[in-house]
Amino acid sequence: MKLVFLHSSDTHGFLMPTDYQVSGDYTAPIGLSRVSSVVKSERKKYGADKVVVTDAGDCLQGSPLASYAHSTGDMTDLDTFTQAYNKINYDARCLGNHDFNFGQDYLAYYVDNNKASIINDNIFDAETDVPAFGKEFQIIEKSGVKIGFLGITTQYIPHWESEDHIKGLAFKSAYDQIKKYAKILRPQVDILAVIYHGGFESDPQTGEATEPHRGENEGYKILTEIPEVDVFLTGHQHRRLNDVVNNTAIVQPGYRGEAVAKVEVELDDQTKKIVSMSTSLIDTKDYEPDPEIVDLVSDLDKRTQTWLYQPIATLDEPAPIENAMKGRLEGAPFINLLQQMQLWFTNADVSATAVMSEKAKGFDKKVTLRDVILNYPYANQLCRVKLTGKELKEIIEHSVSFLKEDETGKITFLDRWIKPKPQLYHFDVFYPVKYEADISKPVGERITELTLNGEEIDDSKTYHLAVNNYRAMGGGFYPEYSMDKIEFTLDKDYVQMFTEYLTSGEVKVDQTKNYRFY
Known part of the structure; x- marks a missing residue:
């Protein structure tokens, strides 16, 4: 039996196939509309009940369209923006650090109107010590296989974000939280997947440090010290990464929707135990933009282009x-x-x-x-x-x-x-x-x-x-x-x-x- 994970991250509000460098140019090899076409193609290929789709955040900020949607002060524009992501029909998501850039009210509207489960294991209400957004875990079933999701975001947000945007929030170590929840969730599922808006502080293969180990990225420590994790779906660093290390599939799909990361998991039909895993990156430039998303966003995009002039x-x-x-x-x-x-x-x-x-x-x-x-x-x-x-x-x-x-x-x-x-x-x-x-x-x-x-x-x-x-x-x-x-x-x-x-x-x-x- 085969299950397929498809993963996006760091789309940064690039919904249409344009980087807005040149007005009227919609040929850029990026965008959520191309991501959507990849997902639809893969669901058609394998069957919807064999495909799991996830996202690791940084959606609300980054593109001119995202800036314009925020600038209008009209939640109808944020709703259009949110509905574009809902068109993907994600199974589970986590938040990114840039999703806090416009404040908690803006973020809360986006979270509340998101159809997919937002998984959050390390951003807590400072007073009550419960998740400030979303839920701590999610279990779904695909083709009789139980898949558990944990979701985490880089704990380094307080080092970057203005105080009023994170007031009342406590940010905990991704490693500490996954270590805690993996032991609870792994016995309940056939596959444990972690969605992480964070990356690797050391080379996944060699262990050589690639940046100071200060907690911004804790992926290598999670990879090497938490064996319960089967599928590790990462982001934040804007890297193109796919590998299988320590019996864990690890992927990261670049940014702006340039690629969709893919993990293929072979399981024993009877025991549901993992037999093998492989990873790859699907370049979205090879797929036409999804007309559903283009139609939904077209008015917002036109107003963005006028605004930019x-x-x-x-x-x-x-x-x-x-x-x-x-x-x-x-x-x-x-x-x-x-x-x-x-x-x-x-x-x-x-x-x-x-x-x-x-x-x-x-x-x-x-x-x-x-x-x-x-x-x-x-x-x-x-x-x-x-x-x-x-x-x-x-x-x-x-x-x-x-x-x-x-x-x-x-x-x-x-x-x-x-x-x-x-x-x-x-x-x-x-x-x-x-x-x-x-x-x-x-x-x-x-x-x-x-x-x-x-x-x-x-x-x-x-x-x-x-x-x-x-x-x-x-x-x-x-x-x-x-x-x-x-x-x-x-x-x-x-x-x-x-x-x-x-x-x-x-x-x-x-x-x-x-x-x-x-």
């Missing part, structure tokens, strides 16, 4: 970034403009930012909402952080630790920040400090020049740094950031800030380059 400002001169990689290494007018804006809102001494999109092109003279969202797609907020000069230098040293000199002498990034998942949104650059780094020197000793307004940074002096809340609350494994150093957080997102700043009448794009790596 809205001009918000006209600059005296453009603020381009030639390409993301070159901008990180050499600087660019757009990066400077973003830093200037952060300083304008916070009155800080120094600003820090990363290039947030690999497709960032910066701004022409005419700036639209589309330009802002495509260059800065995250729902971050801006903070001001209080640091000593010594702490600021250590933060900058951490950033330049991302860099290496290749065999040709060219400065580039260490492989671990590019593979298995590109993470260059963690690489911050700083402004208006002038700094240089000698990449041939040991990590932690690379900064050879660091001045602000012509004066060297003083280790004992206090400085104020403008940086987004994701970084200020610990995202990216930087040293020295902590909650107690945050002086304030602005109640504005980056679309609001760009709109306000670019229409302030005070904008002159700084074209100079203030840092150098050699």
Whole structure:
């Protein structure tokens, strides 16, 4: 007997086959509408009673369509958004960290109107210690086989999310909770599946650490220390991953609906025990968008496209970034403009930012909402952080630790920040400090020049740094950031800030380059 698991994750509100880079282009190899066609095809192939469909969250935020649906303040638009996911007929789901970006009321509506069971084993009401959303487990039956689901979300959300979005919630370790519930649920079922909005802190095959083990991703520990788990359906890292390790099938389907992960489980007809398992990834680009979802979303999508055309400002001169990689290494007018804006809102001494999109092109003279969202797609907020000069230098040293000199002498990034998942949104650059780094020197000793307004940074002096809340609350494994150093957080997102700043009448794009790596 064969059962098939199909798994999506990190679709980030990309419902239609478009990335919204070019208006009218609906040929992108992504989107929930393509995911739906894959699921329908597989159900037809095997029979609905032999196919299990799951999702690991990060659905509410990420695409321009998701931003627009939230911006209208009309729950009818959120309902359309939610119904699109309901069209997939998922058997079970969990939440992702970005599903908290628009607050608990927005999330609660989505959860309450979701037809699939939301499984939640580690986000609890802080007072009552019961799951704040969904249920702790789900048992379903397919072709006489009992399948148990546990669902968990990365416990690291409090390090990124604004306090009002997670007020009253307690986040527990994914590993601790799965260890607890697996022992309870496994004896009751033939297959135990874990849906995890989280990934692997170490290579699943070799055990080699791929990031600091701070609790954001606990997949390797779950994989190697909780043998009760048969099928491990992961997300969060945007990786394309499929394997069978330690008698556990592990998958992760990339992001934006680029793929559907597939696990085929062979069971003994009589005993219902697992005989073998195999995994694969189905690329959605090979499937036409599902007309049901396209029809459902078309009006919302059209209004999104109109919304994106809205001009918000006209600059005296453009603020381009030639390409993301070159901008990180050499600087660019757009990066400077973003830093200037952060300083304008916070009155800080120094600003820090990363290039947030690999497709960032910066701004022409005419700036639209589309330009802002495509260059800065995250729902971050801006903070001001209080640091000593010594702490600021250590933060900058951490950033330049991302860099290496290749065999040709060219400065580039260490492989671990590019593979298995590109993470260059963690690489911050700083402004208006002038700094240089000698990449041939040991990590932690690379900064050879660091001045602000012509004066060297003083280790004992206090400085104020403008940086987004994701970084200020610990995202990216930087040293020295902590909650107690945050002086304030602005109640504005980056679309609001760009709109306000670019229409302030005070904008002159700084074209100079203030840092150098050699």
